[in-house]
Amino acid sequence: MIIGARLGGAPMLFHELNRAGCKTYLAACEQTNRALLVDPLKDRVDRYLAVLAYYRLTLDLIIDSHTHADHRSGVWDLRELTGAKVVMHRRAPAPHIDIHIDDGGELAVGTLRLNFIHTPGHTPDSTCIRMGDRLLTGDTLLIGGTGRTDFPGGEPGAQYDAIIQKIFTLPDSLLVFPAHDYRGNVNSTIGDEKRSNARIAGRSREAYINLMNNLGMPLPTKIQEALQANESAIDDDSLKFPTLAQLNEVRQLDPAEVESRLLSTNPPLLLDVREADEFSGELGLIRGSILVPLRHLPEHAKELEKYRDHEIIAVCRAGVRSTTAAAILAGLGFEHVCNMKGGMLDWNDAKLPVER
Numbered sequence: 001m002i003i004g005a006r007l008g009g010a011p012m013l014f015h016e017l018n019r020a021g022c023k024t025y026l027a028a029c030e031q032t033n034r035a036l037l038v039d040p041l042k043d044r045v046d047r048y049l050a051v052l053a054y055y056r057l058t059l060d061l062i063i064d065s066h067t068h069a070d071h072r073s074g075v076w077d078l079r080e081l082t083g084a085k086v087v088m089h090r091r092a093p094a095p096h097i098d099i100h101i102d103d104g105g106e107l108a109v110g111t112l113r114l115n116f117i118h119t120p121g122h123t124p125d126s127t128c129i130r131m132g133d134r135l136l137t138g139d140t141l142l143i144g145g146t147g148r149t150d151f152p153g154g155e156p157g158a159q160y161d162a163i164i165q166k167i168f169t170l171p172d173s174l175l176v177f178p179a180h181d182y183r184g185n186v187n188s189t190i191g192d193e194k195r196s197n198a199r200i201a202g203r204s205r206e207a208y209i210n211l212m213n214n215l216g217m218p219l220p221t222k223i224q225e226a227l228q229a230n231e232s233a234i235d236d237d238s239l240k241f242p243t244l245a246q247l248n249e250v251r252q253l254d255p256a257e258v259e260s261r262l263l264s265t266n267p268p269l270l271l272d273v274r275e276a277d278e279f280s281g282e283l284g285l286i287r288g289s290i291l292v293p294l295r296h297l298p299e300h301a302k303e304l305e306k307y308r309d310h311e312i313i314a315v316c317r318a319g320v321r322s323t324t325a326a327a328i329l330a331g332l333g334f335e336h337v338c339n340m341k342g343g344m345l346d347w348n349d350a351k352l353p354v355e356r
């Protein structure tokens, strides 16, 4: 189905491509034939390329509204095949994001203007995208519902604040296009959701948190194969990821605690598991840390043998890949492994010393 729209006088092509409960949106400027895809699935990349070719569109941006737990993201395959740039919120844990956006960020595709609104809660990196008369709400605001907040990093209070303070203060007439809908809806409006969203309309913050903490939903069937692959951009089955139960056992230390241990007489080994370009990139590195990218950790574990009885603290961009690394090492019998919570993002936010 093509949903025609006009943005600032320019015609826009807008198309949901999966025709299923999990939504991928194509938007394109019809003046310039430049396009963007939002939330593409890895197993539908061929279809997206066919549609782009059919409309003679050039793909400029590939956006994930957040790190998905229910399907493998198609952004990496699409970038490799088209050269388009991958866009995610700066809190996204994965490496190789070409453009990190933050709350209030703007991007252009042809004559289309995209405005990003950071809406954490479902995940720390959830973002909504406003384009003219419509808002792509990801898994933050669904039609008649909201995205679950019980995955790692989920926070119902933050989600309530984002929806009430940021989304529900937008114009009532703005069209809402969510990342999921299993009831056959195409879209609603901000006004509809403010009036009748069963999860959040008229509910207090406290009541909302209580409701979300007691939904008791089963985990998505693909979470084990999808979530850590999307968090790490390792989507080729080359790494055996630990189980969610193993991840939950990893001890988390905040950056200030890591800093104080580094200043002690018996400092821990800092194991940075980012990619080499990130290690020398904008977030810098912590002095003395050694680099072993997550994807190479199993084959390099032997070199860490001498640290087996030593404390090891895993570090990465957002503290997510490093939790996977810590769980892998724990599975190999390393007993004193912790993770630095929030990664180099939180380390930088805390204004702790970095080397570049």
Ligand SMILES: [Fe+2]
Pocket (backbone or CB within 6 Å): 066, 067, 068, 069, 070, 122, 139, 147
């Ligand atoms: Fe999601």
